[in-house]
Amino acid sequence: MACALGLAPAPAAASDAVTAGASAGETTAHAILRELLAIDTTREHGTAIAVEALRARFLAAGFAPGDVTVVAPADAPARPSLIVRLRGRDAHAKALLYLCHLDVVAAKPSDWTVPPFAMTERDGWIYGRGAIDMKGEDANVVAALIRLKTEKYTPARDVIAAFTPDEEGGGAAGIAFLLAQHRDLIDAGLVLNPDAGRAAFRGGRYQSYGFETSEKLFVSFAAQTSNRGGHSSEPRPDNAIYQLSAALGRVAAFRFPTRLTDTVRAQYAALGKLQTGPRRPDMIAVGSGDLAAADRLSDNPTDNAAVRTTCVATQLSGGHAENALPQTARATLQCRMLPGDTTDQVQAALVGAINDPGVTLSVITPAKPAPESPPSPAVWSTIADTVHTLLPGLPVMPDMDAGASDSIYTRAAGVPSYGVASLFDDIDDYRAHGRDERVSAERFVLGGELTYRLIVAFSRPGAPGS
Numbered sequence: 512m513a514c515a516l517g518l519a520p521a522p523a524a525a526s527d528a529v530t531a532g533a534s535a536g537e538t539t540a541h542a543i544l545r546e547l548l549a550i551d552t553t554r555e556h557g558t559a560i561a562v563e564a565l566r567a568r569f570l571a572a573g574f575a576p577g578d579v580t581v582v583a584p585a586d587a588p589a590r591p592s593l594i595v596r597l598r599g600r601d602a603h604a605k606a607l608l609y610l611c612h613l614d615v616v617a618a619k620p621s622d623w624t625v626p627p628f629a630m631t632e633r634d635g636w637i638y639g640r641g642a643i644d645m646k647g648e649d650a651n652v653v654a655a656l657i658r659l660k661t662e663k664y665t666p667a668r669d670v671i672a673a674f675t676p677d678e679e680g681g682g683a684a685g686i687a688f689l690l691a692q693h694r695d696l697i698d699a700g701l702v703l704n705p706d707a708g709r710a711a712f713r714g715g716r717y718q719s720y721g722f723e724t725s726e727k728l729f730v731s732f733a734a735q736t737s738n739r740g741g742h743s744s745e746p747r748p749d750n751a752i753y754q755l756s757a758a759l760g761r762v763a764a765f766r767f768p769t770r771l772t773d774t775v776r777a778q779y780a781a782l783g784k785l786q787t788g789p790r791r792p793d794m795i796a797v798g799s800g801d802l803a804a805a806d807r808l809s810d811n812p813t814d815n816a817a818v819r820t821t822c823v824a825t826q827l828s829g830g831h832a833e834n835a836l837p838q839t840a841r842a843t844l845q846c847r848m849l850p851g852d853t854t855d856q857v858q859a860a861l862v863g864a865i866n867d868p869g870v871t872l873s874v875i876t877p878a879k880p881a882p883e884s885p886p887s888p889a890v891w892s893t894i895a896d897t898v899h900t901l902l903p904g905l906p907v908m909p910d911m912d913a914g915a916s917d918s919i920y921t922r923a924a925g926v927p928s929y930g931v932a933s934l935f936d937d938i939d940d941y942r943a944h945g946r947d948e949r950v951s952a953e954r955f956v957l958g959g960e961l962t963y964r965l966i967v968a969f970s971r972p973g974a975p976g977s
């Protein structure tokens with residue numbers, strides 16, 4: 512994810528507490544990351560080897576075999592999930608679920624300057640496919656749980672961690688399968704997902720921490736025209752391509768109304784205060800619900816995406832021969848809906864904007880609706896207080912992501928879910944899914960300590976969602 516908000520650096524630096532508390536977990540996390548990076552978990556290769564490696568580690572650390580479970584869909588045996596449970600004092604309290612994925616996107620070795628499926632350490636960086644997305648996070652979660660077990664920590668509620676396949680491929684064999692077939696293994700009152708959120712580092716400084724409460728929802732439509740066609744030597748005014756292009760012109764001019772979710776208001780209120788440029792007053796005004804200010808900010812594509820549903824033409828085809836009048840023309844319209852909008856509402860708005868009954872609009876990819884998880888004061892302060900034990904004074908705010916994570920599944924299943932990335936990524940050099948993916952060795956250690964402290968904070972008596 513990229514952040515184009517143009518922030519001034521915040522006056523925060525890592526505290527000494529990081530090096531003080533982490534020595535045991537640090538070594539373990541590093542070893543686990545080395546092991547995971549060396550295992551190719553692309554869709555083609557699956558997750559079985561990685562699952563077995565982690566299962567062995569949990570058993571060796573003293574987790575009961577019954578609390579370390581491996582399950583896979585019958586039609587995808589090479590893509591298992593591992594679910595581990597650290598038992599709490601109160602079996603009736605709702606559990607905390609850490610949601611992690613083990614799969615990675617493909618990497619072509621010829622594109623990379625280091626082997627993608629191995630750990631390479633160079634100049635303070637750890638390279639390898641998945642270092643950021645999300646084997647670095649996985650390693651920190653595994654190490655934190657092993658450390659808690661070793662310390663004989665008993666949480667107030669059960670702490671579950673699920674390590675899944677298929678996040679990069681849509682989630683069917685991973686979280687969707689677990690929710691449908693093994694809900695008992697992962698049932699929880701609150702989900703923390705380190706695969707989302709905006710832990711931002713820029714210009715050598717820790718800048719801000721966004722915990723993700725919501726995501727824009729993806730839905731695609733086909734807009735299509737048809738015509739009886741004919742010979743191109745005798746053109747007529749009615750023409751499938753002209754009719755579609757006129758409709759697309761109206762879509763281009765159409766803007767969905769601005770709407771501010773609770774998360775976007777809180778996010779802009781916090782980010783506005785960090786802003787030094789001319790956008791500062793409008794960002795602060797968005798924080799208090801000013802729709803006109805939101806509209807003024809919409810010249811910026813990032814702000815525009817935050818304050819309204821958007822649809823954009825992404826593909827186009829039409830006609831069948833160089834010398835024939837076209838019989839069909841078709842365009843793909845890709846929409847990103849604010850949480851709370853529905854496919855039907857967006858379709859109706861597009862039909863109204865197109866205003867031509869000769870243009871049909873049909874759904875290509877339906878949305879997976881997922882509500883916003885409330886940026887409640889209890890969740891916000893638990894996260895902020897924990898972050899501040901390591902990075903005092905760092906701005907912490909809720910965040911709506913334009914991308915997608917597996918949290919949409921758990922939110923749709925009724926479990927409030929928050930993205931809590933622990934790896935502060937350089938927002939000017941974001942390499943997830945790209946070449947030479949890497950994580951800073953120092954920030955990997957800080958992330959491990961943050962993960963450990965978040966698990967403790969969210970498993971205290973009375974923690975949110977318990």
Ligand SMILES: [Zn+2]
Binds near residue numbers: 612644645678706
């Ligand atoms: Zn990911």
